[in-house]
Amino acid sequence: MRLTGGCLCEKVRYAVVAEPGDVADYCHCGQCRKASGTPVTAWIQVPPSRFEVTQGQAKAFASSARATRWFCGDCGAPLYMTDPEGRSVGVTLGTLDDPNAVRPTVHGWFSARVAWLKIQDPLPRHAEDPPYDL
Numbered sequence: 001m002r003l004t005g006g007c008l009c010e011k012v013r014y015a016v017v018a019e020p021g022d023v024a025d026y027c028h029c030g031q032c033r034k035a036s037g038t039p040v041t042a043w044i045q046v047p048p049s050r051f052e053v054t055q056g057q058a059k060a061f062a063s064s065a066r067a068t069r070w071f072c073g074d075c076g077a078p079l080y081m082t083d084p085e086g087r088s089v090g091v092t093l094g095t096l097d098d099p100n101a102v103r104p105t106v107h108g109w110f111s112a113r114v115a116w117l118k119i120q121d122p123l124p125r126h127a128e129d130p131p132y133d134l
């Protein structure tokens with residue numbers, strides 16, 4: 001399933017191919033919170049070969065030794081995340097043109113969630129790094 005997405009000002013556009021079995025996660029970590037300004041960020045994780053920027057260019061910020069966050073330098077929208085080993089690309093579900101196309105299946109960094117966010121779904125909850133991030 002080929003999905004398209006992009007930032008708020010529409011200068012940066014991307015395409016991602018989602019397949020059954022891909023991990024889509026809610027991340028409650030403090031870095032995602034600060035980078036997005038929201039209590040939780042939803043991502044789909046795909047191999048780099050299934051992601052491409054199709055228009056414009058995102059700006060990079062190395063938020064840790066193992067993660068670079070890519071965002072629009074004009075409107076600030078957080079778009080995707082890469083790792084130095086090139087294992088996967090995380091794409092924010094909120095920037096998909098159809099944000100309902102992919103549903104998260106797991107919570108990561110659940111121990112870092114904000115107290116006022118009430119989670120009632122039955123999805124698996126990993127206290128810190130979920131297995132797919134290691």
Ligand SMILES: [Zn+2]
Nearest residue numbers: 007009072075
């Ligand atoms: Zn933009």
Ligand SMILES: [Zn+2]
Nearest residue numbers: 027028029032
């Ligand atoms: Zn995170």
